[in-house]
Amino acid sequence: MVSAQALVLPELHAPFQVLEVELDNLRPDEVLVEMKATSICATDPAVQRGKIPQTFPVVLGHEGAGIVKEVGSAVSNLTKGDHLVLSYDSCGKCRHCQKKNNFRCLEIMKRNFGGQREDGSHTIIKEGKPVSSCFFGQSSFCNPAIVQANSCVKVDSSLDLAVICSLGCGIQTGAGSIFNVVKPVEKDVRSLGVFGLGAVGCAAVMAAHILSKDNPTVLSHVIAVDVNESRLKLAKELGATHTINPANEDVRARLMQLTEQEGLDAAVDCTGVLSVINSMIDFIGSGGIAVTIGNPGNESKASVPILPFIIGAKTYCASHQGNADPKSFIPHLASLYKQGRLPIDRLQKTYKAEDINEAIADMKNGSVIKPVLLWS
Ligand SMILES: [Zn+2]
Ligand SMILES: [Zn+2]
Structure with a gap:
């Protein structure tokens, strides 16, 4: 033994x-x-x-x-x-x-x-x-x-294991929610809301930034939402184009103003707070997608307004581990880190x-x- x-x-x-x-x-x-x-x-x-x-x-x-x-x-x-x-x-x-x-x-x-x-x-x-x-x-x-x-x-043995260890779950989950679930290029996503700026939310912001740099027609609005001012500042440095602090601002009013009253094309919830999830679902515009990542509790149920979702052909879905196959996705993320992009x-x-x-x-x-x- x-x-x-x-x-x-x-x-x-x-x-x-x-x-x-x-x-x-x-x-x-x-x-x-x-x-x-x-x-x-x-x-x-x-x-x-x-x-x-x-x-x-x-x-x-x-x-x-x-x-x-x-x-x-x-x-x-x-x-x-x-x-x-x-x-x-x-x-x-x-x-x-x-x-x-x-x-x-x-x-x-x-x-x-x-x-x-x-x-x-x-x-x-x-x-x-x-x-x-x-x-x-x-x-x-x-x-x-x-x-x-x-x-x-x-993985590439030249990379620092003390950094890339985090690719195994949290970063894979956040980055994968954008690359593999929201799919901004395929779906012409212009506005994205990221609710909650822990590691998962920050990874979602970084992934959105990478895609917007490579595809200038998508993700003109990457909107980070959190009550922590230092996290909002960090999100801006990581590529968020706008930030909202719900403690100081009316989130709905600001999102509607930023999207010219259309609502968001996509949103991911990384808070796991049920009221935030239900708000996120309400903020989605026509053809949009709302993605739940954070778990508010094993018995929780989200509230989806059915008629607006039918008429707008909207999607509410959930994701874990970024819907990723780790064997290919983690080396890809590791190479993005190596290039200084993640x-x-x-x-x-x-x-x-x-x-x-x-x-x-x-x-x-x-x-x-x-x-x-x-x-x-
Ligand atoms: Zn985890
Ligand atoms: Zn299996």
Whole structure:
């Protein structure tokens, strides 16, 4: 058995603990990864708050990056020393995975939130007892970590893993919502509203900026909405053309003025606040699309005004992981970062892995957008 250092969440609402754990033997479809960095995504503290059910104790972490130490006997596409960004897990076999629509995988819940391997065994053991693991196929709050092969994405080894780790979930989700769901070029989207400027919303703004630079006829209006003034300032620097602070302004009146009373061609909600989602749906104009990314709660229902949506041929939809196939999308995002076009390092602050509780506190109080834990 290999021993590892893990950041264990012992129970609901408790702080994380730094503990020595043991790893189970590597299975044929798994990879042992020497973790270099793991960034924290909103879903990690959401488990701590009980918003996403898990069995405790649990090892979370789903934006890991590291180097291959060992590959299982059935893993043919990776070798020792490869640099990896870790993303969500999928079966690779169902009809959706076969079409590279892994985000629709029929086993998505079980593989990412099931807390165990498919056969019910655990990758992490503490004093002979199983610890919930396989979170997003990786449980990368652990070094080294056993990772499911389908979560592993090989990346350019010249890139800093402490930066590109965040591509694994939050940045993929935000950028993918624009590139893969809103599809501004294909749909001639001129005005886009981005509600909520966490890492996901900032990534959506960056993606919109890239597309507008490459296609001058689209996205003349990238409108960022948030109550945090420093985030609005950052959004402008990242490419938002306009900003709205709902604490000071009537959002509807301003959006209508900016779109010459047409309403938005597209909007993404990254707040997960139900009232904001319902407002976003109301702000959509003819032929427009409203996309839900943030989850307001497992029982929540959005309100869609049916007649205006029929007459305007509007769309309300939801997305996770940017509707992306990580194996192709993450290397694409990594190359955009390398070209200086996706400056995700501007969202990040690094911490020692053992300072995870401080990192989460900074994320919650809004002083840091994307904390990155470094493993030594
Ligand atoms: Zn995430
Ligand atoms: Zn599948």
